[in-house]
Amino acid sequence: MLEQLLIFTRGGLILWTCKELGKALKGSPIDTLIRSCLLEERSGEVSFNYEAYTLKWTFHNDLGLVFVAVYQRILHLLYVDDLLSLVKESFSEIYDPKRMSYDDFDETFRQLRMEAEARGEELRKVKVVSCVKKQGQVSKSGLDGGNKSGGGGSKKDDGDGDKDKVGSLMTNGNHKDDDKTDLANGKENTADNVVLDPSKLMKLRSKGVRGRGGVRKTDSIGNKSSKVSAAEPPKKATKKNRVWDDAAPKQVKLDFTDSVGENGNGNHDHVDIAAADQGESMMDKEEVFSSDDESEDDDDDEPRSDEKKPEAKKKGWFSSVFQSITGKANLERTDLEPALKALKERLMTKNVAEEIAEKLCESVEASLEGKKLASFTRISSTVQGAMEDALIRILTPRRSIDIMRDVHAAKEQRRPYVVVFVGVNGVGKSTNLAKVAYWLQQHKVSVMMAACDTFRSGAVEQLRTHARRLQIPIFEKGYEKDPAVVAKEAIQEATRNGSDVVLVDTAGRMQDNEPLMRALSKLINLNKPDLVLFVGEALVGNDAVDQLSKFNQKLSDLSNSGTTRLVDGILLTKFDTIDDKVGAALSMVYISGAPVMFVGCGQSYTDLKKLNVKAIVKTLLK
Amino acid sequence: MENLEGLKLMAEQWSNQGIEYLQKIPPFQLYAAIGLLLLTTVLLLSFRLVRRTKSNTVLLSGLSGSGKTVLFYQLRDGSSHQGSVTSMEPNEGTFVFHSEHAKKGKIKHVHLVDVPGHSRLRPKLEEFLPQAAAIVFVVDALEFLPNCRAASEYLYDILTNANVVKKKIPVLLCCNKTDKLTAHTKEFIKKQMEKEIEKLRASRSAVSTADIANDYTIGIEGEVFSFSHCCNRVTVAEASGLNGETVQVQDFIREYI
Numbered sequence: 001m002l003e004q005l006l007i008f009t010r011g012g013l014i015l016w017t018c019k020e021l022g023k024a025l026k027g028s029p030i031d032t033l034i035r036s037c038l039l040e041e042r043s044g045e046v047s048f049n050y051e052a053y054t055l056k057w058t059f060h061n062d063l064g065l066v067f068v069a070v071y072q073r074i075l076h077l078l079y080v081d082d083l084l085s086l087v088k089e090s091f092s093e094i095y096d097p098k099r100m101s102y103d104d105f106d107e108t109f110r111q112l113r114m115e116a117e118a119r120g121e122e123l124r125k126v127k128v129v130s131c132v133k134k135q136g137q138v139s140k141s142g143l144d145g146g147n148k149s150g151g152g153g154s155k156k157d158d159g160d161g162d163k164d165k166v167g168s169l170m171t172n173g174n175h176k177d178d179d180k181t182d183l184a185n186g187k188e189n190t191a192d193n194v195v196l197d198p199s200k201l202m203k204l205r206s207k208g209v210r211g212r213g214g215v216r217k218t219d220s221i222g223n224k225s226s227k228v229s230a231a232e233p234p235k236k237a238t239k240k241n242r243v244w245d246d247a248a249p250k251q252v253k254l255d256f257t258d259s260v261g262e263n264g265n266g267n268h269d270h271v272d273i274a275a276a277d278q279g280e281s282m283m284d285k286e287e288v289f290s291s292d293d294e295s296e297d298d299d300d301d302e303p304r305s306d307e308k309k310p311e312a313k314k315k316g317w318f319s320s321v322f323q324s325i326t327g328k329a330n331l332e333r334t335d336l337e338p339a340l341k342a343l344k345e346r347l348m349t350k351n352v353a354e355e356i357a358e359k360l361c362e363s364v365e366a367s368l369e370g371k372k373l374a375s376f377t378r379i380s381s382t383v384q385g386a387m388e389d390a391l392i393r394i395l396t397p398r399r400s401i402d403i404m405r406d407v408h409a410a411k412e413q414r415r416p417y418v419v420v421f422v423g424v425n426g427v428g429k430s431t432n433l434a435k436v437a438y439w440l441q442q443h444k445v446s447v448m449m450a451a452c453d454t455f456r457s458g459a460v461e462q463l464r465t466h467a468r469r470l471q472i473p474i475f476e477k478g479y480e481k482d483p484a485v486v487a488k489e490a491i492q493e494a495t496r497n498g499s500d501v502v503l504v505d506t507a508g509r510m511q512d513n514e515p516l517m518r519a520l521s522k523l524i525n526l527n528k529p530d531l532v533l534f535v536g537e538a539l540v541g542n543d544a545v546d547q548l549s550k551f552n553q554k555l556s557d558l559s560n561s562g563t564t565r566l567v568d569g570i571l572l573t574k575f576d577t578i579d580d581k582v583g584a585a586l587s588m589v590y591i592s593g594a595p596v597m598f599v600g601c602g603q604s605y606t607d608l609k610k611l612n613v614k615a616i617v618k619t620l621l622k
Numbered sequence: 623m624e625n626l627e628g629l630k631l632m633a634e635q636w637s638n639q640g641i642e643y644l645q646k647i648p649p650f651q652l653y654a655a656i657g658l659l660l661l662t663t664v665l666l667l668s669f670r671l672v673r674r675t676k677s678n679t680v681l682l683s684g685l686s687g688s689g690k691t692v693l694f695y696q697l698r699d700g701s702s703h704q705g706s707v708t709s710m711e712p713n714e715g716t717f718v719f720h721s722e723h724a725k726k727g728k729i730k731h732v733h734l735v736d737v738p739g740h741s742r743l744r745p746k747l748e749e750f751l752p753q754a755a756a757i758v759f760v761v762d763a764l765e766f767l768p769n770c771r772a773a774s775e776y777l778y779d780i781l782t783n784a785n786v787v788k789k790k791i792p793v794l795l796c797c798n799k800t801d802k803l804t805a806h807t808k809e810f811i812k813k814q815m816e817k818e819i820e821k822l823r824a825s826r827s828a829v830s831t832a833d834i835a836n837d838y839t840i841g842i843e844g845e846v847f848s849f850s851h852c853c854n855r856v857t858v859a860e861a862s863g864l865n866g867e868t869v870q871v872q873d874f875i876r877e878y879i
Contacts, residue, residue, distance in 0.1 A: 011736070012691040012709030034708040035686075039742050064711065100695075100703045393742045400741075400775050404825045409771075 002077065003053060003070045005109070006030060007091060007102075010064040016091075016102045018109060029053050029070055038066075040593065041390045044362025049073060058084045060092055061371040062330060067091070079120030086112045281439040282601070282609045331371050331379065339383040340365055343621075350620050352583030353542040356590050364390055388617055391586065395613045397595030401569065403531075407445055407500055410530060416448070416494040416502045418527060420487075421571070422520060423535035424547055425508030428573035428600060430459065432535060433503050434466040436571075436598065438605040440501055441470060448499040450490035451476035452483035452523065453507040463505060470605075473499070483507070484523040491527060504529065511550035521558035524565050533597065534567040537574045538584045548592045567592055572611070573600035580619045585611065678716075678879045679733045679753045683780065684760035685773050686739035689798040692863035693760060694736040696720075697872065702864060709738040712746055719872055732879050739776075751785045756792050756878045758871060763797040763805040763860075766814070774818035781819075781840050781852060790854040794874045801862040808858045812849070820847040 004025055007016040029050040037048045038057075048055045054073045059066055067088055069080050090108055340361045347357040364386050373382060410417040419436075421429045430453070437447045449467055451474060453459035460476045467474035475490035487504050494502045506523065509516035524532060534551060536544055548567065556564045570588050578584075585596055596611040644652070682690045691706040694713050700720035713736040718729050737747050757780065761773055780786060781793065795815065797808045823839065840852055849856040859870035 006707075008707055010709075010711040011713040012706045012738075013695060013713070014704040014706060017704060030707050031687075034710060035740065039708075039710060039740060100699065392745060396742050396744060398741050400772065402775070402825070405771075405775075405822065408821060408825045 001071065001075070002080070002083075002113070003072060005067070005069045005083075005087065007065060007067050007087070010066060013100070015065070015095075015100070016105055019106060020110065025053070025070060027051060029055055030068060033057070033068065039393065041360060041363040041394050041590070043366040044359055056080050056084060058088055059366060059369070060088055061367060061369055063092060063095055063097075065091070065095065077120065078123055079116040082119060083113060083116035086116060278438075278605050281435070281442055281606045283439050283598070331368055331373055331382075333365065333369055335379055336365050336368055336383060339380045342380070343383060343387055347583060347586075347620060349581075350583040351541055351578070351581035352620070353545045353587040353591075355542075355545060356587045360387070360390060360394075360590070384621060388621060391617045391620060392613060394586065394590055395596075395611070395616060398593065399595070401595050401597050403597070404443065404445075406530065407440075411500055414495075416491060416499050417531075418491055418502045418504065418529040419531045419533055420504045420506060420524060420527075420529045421533050421535050422506055422551065422567075423508060424510055427508065427535045427537045429453075429508065429535045430462050430466070430505055431603060432571055432573055432598070432600045432608070433463075433505050434470065435600060435605055435608040437466070437470055437472060437503055439608055441472065445500045446498070447472045447501045447503060448490070448494045448497075449474040450487055450502055450504045452486045452490075453505050454479050454481045454483055454486065455507040459505070459507070473497070483519065484526045487523055487527045511547045511554070517551075517554040518558055521555055524555065525559055525561060528563075528565070532565055532568045533571050534569070534588075534592070534594070535571045535573060536584065536588055538572050538578050538582065539574055540584050542587075544584050544587045545591050548588055552592060567594050569597040570594050571598045571600065572596055575599050575601040575609075576607070580622065582616050582619050585616055586620065677733075677753050677755050678730060679735060679750070679755055680875050680879065681747070681750055681754045681757045682734065682736045682760060683747055683757060683776070684739050684796075684798075685762070685769055685776060686741075687765075688739060688760040688762040688773075689863040690736045690739060690760050693758075693796075693798065693861065693868065693871070694734060696863055696866050696868050697734060700866065702866075708740060709736065710740075710743070712737050712750070721872065730879055732875060747780075748783075751783060754785070754791055756794070756875060757786070758794045758796050758874070760796045760798050760861075761811060761815075762799055763808075763811060764799045764802050766806050766811055770814055770818055774815050774822060777815060778819050778822045778840075781854075781856075786854060787840075792855040792857070792874075792878060793852075794871065795849075795856060795858045796871055797858070797860045798863055800860045801865045801867070808860050812858045816846075816848055823847055 002018075002021055004021055005018045006014060008014045008030075027050070032050050033048050033055050037043065037045065043057075043059070046056070048057075052073055053070050055068055055070050057066060057068045065088075067084050069084055071077055071080065087109065090112065091102075091105065094102065094105065343364075344357045344361045347360070348354060364383065367390075368383065368386050371382075373379065407417045421433050423429050433449065437449060440447050447470075449463055449472060451460045451463045453463075454477070457479075460478060463474055464476065475486075475493050477486045477489070483506060490504065491502055504523075504527075506520060507516075509520065511517070532555075534548060536547065540547070552566045555566055559565065570592070572585055572588070575582075585599075588594075589596060599609045599611050601607045601609055682694055684690055686708055691709050691713060692702040694715070695702050695706075697719050698715055698717050714733070716731045716733045718731055722729055735750050737743075737750060759777055759780065762769060766773075777793075777795070785791070786793070795808075795812065797806070797811050799805055800808075819840075840847070845851070849858075857874065859874060861868050861871050
């Protein structure tokens with residue numbers, strides 16, 4: 001049954017709630033919906049899950065109204081979408097900006113609800129009948145219970161309806177199509193395990209809080225973990241040398257590391273110590289960007305679409321000019337489509353991941369549909385303006401990224417501020433760690449490095465060299481040691497000698513590599529860092545989405561104690577190698593919700609900047 | 623040199639021609655034309671001066687969830703209707719306060735703007751700051767301590783904004799939700815905010831001036847920060863959006879509009 005249906009303005013005032021269904025909602029689902037979904041430019045999604053509820057919404061963009069329906073997640077009500085659109089139509093007729101209370105709408109709502117429920121019943125009966133027919137073809141008795149949309153009883157589970165459905169969908173692989181048509185909320189159950197939608201992200205974050213440590217493992221992950229955990233106790237805790245299969249015979253282990261003391265006061269003093277002052281880090285320099293006129297870039301749209309249908313385009317151009325002067329009644333989806341498609345292509349040429357561009361366009365479409373076009377504006381410029389707003393909103397950080405303030409706060413509590421650099425291989429973790437250390441040192445913060453990359457040859461030496469050049473202490477234990485333990489000891493050492501910040505370097509690892517992700521998660525759980533910084537390169541394309549979502553997933557799945565730590569910030573590297581293909585920043589921020597804290601734009605110590613949101617948005621839409 | 627001479631001669635010729643032409647026009651038309659020109663310039667200048675009368679815009683800002691939208695509707699309609707949710711867009715209105723409807727006489731309208739507090743919508747505040755005549759910064763007195771740092775950062779950003787410093791826009795620190803039992807007092811909130819801003823001052827000035835986007839620094843060097851150090855007036859008041867106790871806020875607004 002429907003729990004609640006609300007109508008409120010975009011400015012935040014609630015205009016009408018259903019008094020019949022007067023049950024108070026647990027928690028604050030509407031506020032969470034707004035904060036995690038609508039303001040995050042995910043309004044193109046079909047529904048949003050919050051604890052035990054599912055929320056569906058629709059906008060009336062012209063009047064600036066939002067209609068939200070809340071119902072129990074375990075039920076799959078077919079008629080909600082229908083009901084929402086009916087409510088939207090009838091409410092917009094009686095809406096008056098001056099009026100604040102709409103008690104007469106109760107009666108109308110009751111009728112609409114009965115109508116929608118009746119329609120839903122009919123639909124369900126038709127589907128059950130067709131489903132029974134299909135039964136003869138394949139044997140999938142298990143899925144029947146799930147197909148009955150009204151009940152959904154057999155799939156009752158506290159909160160992981162999504163995952164179970166996906167699991168069952170996978171086991172009945174070839175009949176996915178049938179499932180899709182049968183299940184009411186087909187779209188929300190599609191296998192977008194790749195893209196982390198906001199409900200999952202929220203779930204990942206809140207998992208630890210609700211203390212459901214081991215319950216939620218699904219079939220696939222569950223099997224793997226049980227197998228591995230069975231194998232682990234008998235094995236010793238030392239890290240085995242990685243053997244890359246094939247013909248390589250056992251070679252003599254090549255190890256040229258010199259035995260040096262803890263603080264690297266070895267015999268290699270001929271290394272330059274001159275890095276004390278290389279000038280101001282670019283973090284502190286004002287960003288000077290040319291303010292070109294952003295006005296008539298729409299001219300680019302016209303010649304590009306010339307390649308397509310010239311005839312239809314000609315008519316379209318004339319009518320759009322006419323409409324732009326008169327100001328057409330309402331924007332329809334069909335009007336927005338060409339402009340949005342062009343915009344999506346443009347974003348993709350700027351190296352934004354395809355799924356992200358798609359979602360963004362859907363979200364902008366949802367926010368513009370039905371809006372009245374102001375006179376003397378073209379559709380393309382309205383769409384451009386809306387997209388620009390959306391991009392600025394996404395790239396503006398959700399929380400303050402004032403690291404200095406955090407460092408000071410940690411200093412007051414007499415503990416070091418711990419930053420862990422994670423990422424895949426070869427993105428520039430060690431280089432950028434040195435840059436961050438240089439920047440912090442310029443601002444009179446005492447830094448210590450911890451060399452927890454105990455796998456790659458030369459990693460410890462690399463950090464040692466940086467430490468020597470910057471004159472900062474480094475904590476290292478050589479190779480083949482457990483990184484989590486090294487990090488722990490490094491933090492203890494920092495507390496002892498009063499360092500303000502500890503920068504922990506980890507080995508690069510692919511997001512699919514299960515044992516390495518487990519090791520990373522162990523490091524984070526054991527040491528509870530203040531900031532988990534994901535280092536990503538700006539050259540990456542669609543893989544950024546996969547990397548970040550899998551990192552987040554693994555970090556949350558493998559966390560044991562109460563608090564789940566996800567990626568807190570992003571460090572974008574190799575920014576100087578891309579000219580204007582800055583889309584990776586957008587993809588990463590959208591998929592993880594974490595702000596970009598630093599941008600690495602070169603290979604010397606001073607090449608560290610902050611993200612200039614306006615410049616990036618301008619470049620993306622140029 | 624010859625060029626200059628040539629140009630001078632040409633200029634003289636043109637001026638002569640112009641004078642002859644002018645003399646040909648009947649004097650009445652000439653005077654009428656000049657009179658019209660003077661009139662329009664005088665009108666434009668007077669409009670300019672008249673328009674520079676003080677703006678009547680008041681901004682309601684603060685963190686998300688502090689009660690700005692409720693306060694807005696209380697001031698406008700005298701009731702918060704059926705409650706509110708997180709705002710996605712600003713609420714604007716030009717009106718006389720609900721409690722002042724009964725008063726006789728000409729009361730100036732107030733252009734009240736409720737700016738969303740969500741951090742992603744922070745740029746909206748920048749749009750409205752240039753036209754603001756006063757700012758009401760709403761703080762949740764009930765859930766003050768968890769949000770203290772974020773609130774003080776927001777207030778610090780406002781107090782160091784170029785528009786606010788140059789025009790000396792007065793700020794009211796309004797402690798909302800004081801009808802609840804466990805709400806903090808305004809003195810406590812004031813002291814806490816001063817302490818936090820002092821810490822922010824230390825950490826932000828430790829960074830070079832071009833780094834963080836704060837236009838100015840506030841307070842006096844070497845002394846612990848206090849709101850009296852600001853060049854614009856900062857006062858503290860209490861209010862309760864749900865109960866409709868907004869007297870102190872209204873008095874503050876009326877002082878400046």
